[in-house]
Amino acid sequence: MMAQGTTRRQIVEAADDLFYRQGFEHTSFADIARVVDISRGNFYHHFKSKDDILDAVIKTRLDRTQHMLADWEEEGTTPKDRIRSYIKILLTNWSMIKDYGCPVGTLCTELAKLNHASKTEANKIFTLFRVWLRNQFRQLGHKKDADALAMHVLSWSQGVATLGNAFDDYKYVKQEVDKMCAWLDTLSVRTK
């Protein structure tokens, strides 16, 4: 009765959420089945293994990230505006970050420890942000150090997410976000 692929999509959606909140390894088929309301045996009609579900989850995250970056590209009128969109996710997603950390960073570190085959794929989510940020800094006129600046913003925000999560401290996160924005303001804008 259900439209083609709906169950599959529901599984990926639930797994995406649970992998984030509980971790990949700690999430069982039973957990996912409870959310989607299907039987456990049914998974294997859609996926051949748990790793297969993980791959699908990573794919949707890559997709979603790309769309988000494209949206920011449209919304922001200047490169600095757009970079600020990135910085601000620490605040807009705070209610999740405080409990579960950064979705990208926590998945990558978990897969690194598991030495999981898909860790390279997961790292590509970081790369999407990296390339996008680099591009923004290039547009600001920072040709040579665009990548270093992108990595700097990436690590800064990543650390704030981790510490914000550990200490559950919104005030600190807000403070660091303000610092990041102030730092961004001091960056020169070079026009050719």
Next chain:
Amino acid sequence: MMAQGTTRRQIVEAADDLFYRQGFEHTSFADIARVVDISRGNFYHHFKSKDDILDAVIKTRLDRTQHMLADWEEEGTTPKDRIRSYIKILLTNWSMIKDYGCPVGTLCTELAKLNHASKTEANKIFTLFRVWLRNQFRQLGHKKDADALAMHVLSWSQGVATLGNAFDDYKYVKQEVDKMCAWLDTLSVRTK
């Protein structure tokens, strides 16, 4: 035949290492038993549960951290020297960080996702660094913003560890360490 408490210490040592490299949940009694070369049933003479082993591991980490901080306190002649000792661990421990990330950050995020009873204890390792760094900044004459500066250094280094691990990129880590040291140099030293 073995001296009192030797086996226990060996278990904690092996668990400490494996929890770091594989994660707490992914490490089984069998894994630890293989390293220490004891039978699985033997664990329960020394600990009443796996969580008990985790608590012991966290305790030794707290201990070890305190000693390291005390050593840095002695070795460094100025507060800036001492803070540099902290920053440099990213380089001295690089061979581990590149594969397994920061021992403190990765444990705290894992326990946060598991919503584990010991996560508060694990967070105290972060607090040790925080208090120590704060103290250094106070000695530099930064009375009001000492804690904010400490948290800034903590998050910065944490992010570098996470991204360095994901991208396995030593050059980037070195670059960020240099940036952190340069930033430290620009900080004013106020004497009363």
Next chain:
DNA sequence: GTCTATACCTGGATAGAC
């Protein structure tokens, strides 16, 4: 495409001999 039943394994934990 979804279900039930079940195989098979590994995990943590217990009991009791030595």
Next chain:
DNA sequence: GTCTATCCAGGTATAGAC
């Protein structure tokens, strides 16, 4: 203090009916 034997829950995965 260490061992072996064992229990039981839970995990992934498979087979086959509907």
